[in-house]
Amino acid sequence: MPHPLLPDLERLAQAAVVATGFELKGVHVFTHRIPMTVQVLVQRADGSDINLDECASLSAPLAEAIEAAELLGDAYVLEISSPGVSDDLRDDRDFRSFRGFPVVVLCRDNQGLDVQREGLLLERDATDVHINIRGRTKRIPRDSVISVCLVTPSESD
Numbered sequence: 001m002p003h004p005l006l007p008d009l010e011r012l013a014q015a016a017v018v019a020t021g022f023e024l025k026g027v028h029v030f031t032h033r034i035p036m037t038v039q040v041l042v043q044r045a046d047g048s049d050i051n052l053d054e055c056a057s058l059s060a061p062l063a064e065a066i067e068a069a070e071l072l073g074d075a076y077v078l079e080i081s082s083p084g085v086s087d088d089l090r091d092d093r094d095f096r097s098f099r100g101f102p103v104v105v106l107c108r109d110n111q112g113l114d115v116q117r118e119g120l121l122l123e124r125d126a127t128d129v130h131i132n133i134r135g136r137t138k139r140i141p142r143d144s145v146i147s148v149c150l151v152t153p154s155e156s157d
Contacts (some may be wrong), residue, residue, distance in 0.1 A: 003029035005071050007128065012069060013040045016062040022050060035075035038066070047091060049082040056080075089148040092127040095124040098150060099121040105129055117134040121148070 003009075010027045017024040017040075025041040042050055042058060058080045066072060089103065090094055098121055105117045117138060119131035127146060128139040 005029065008069065008071055009038060009066070012065045012071075013062060015054065015059060016065055017042050019061070020058060021045060022054070022058070023047075026056065033077070035077055036072070037077045037079055038072075039079045039081065041080055041081060047093070055082075087150045089121075089150065092124070095121065095129075095148075099123060102151050103131060104146050104151050105131060105140055105148050107140050107144045108146065109144075124148075 006027060006029055009029065010024070013027050014024050021044075022042045023045050025043055026039075027041070028039040030037040030039065039064065041056070042055070044050060050077075059078060062080065063078050066078070089098060101121055103119065103121045107115060107117065109115050114135060117131060117133065117140060119133035122130040122132055122137060125132070125143070126142075128141055129145055131138050131140070
């Protein structure tokens with residue numbers, strides 16, 4: 001169950017983040033920690049990660065906004081960070097960064113059925129996603145790709 005103050009915290013975080021030219025990716029409230037932790041995930045508008053100085057520059061304005069709204073009566077820790085790496089590969093940067101990593105490509109075959117192909121990511125170009133399946137290059141047309149996801153290789157491979 002989400003924390004009841006989450007929508008208000010998201011609204012405050014959104015205003016503070018947009019004012020600095022960044023993009024809000026999520027807000028989490030961890031009440032099981034002592035003190036409670038409010039985690040705000042932020043990245044640059046172009047999708048790249050923010051650095052430590054940028055996290056620090058967001059901390060003061062957001063903390064002031066939370067204090068002014070008097071949302072949290074108890075002690076809390078405000079944590080500003082990058083959302084980190086997702087398992088799903090979405091943009092060109094992801095495909096370059098994870099070249100050679102094991103992936104599962106979910107795609108549609110010629111009959112319109114969803115199929116999975118597992119292999120090592122080689123590249124994504126304008127027309128295809130290229131993966132290595134047991135030493136052979138498999139080209140999967142981009143328009144049939146539903147998703148490309150990083151996986152942990154199985155021990156039998």
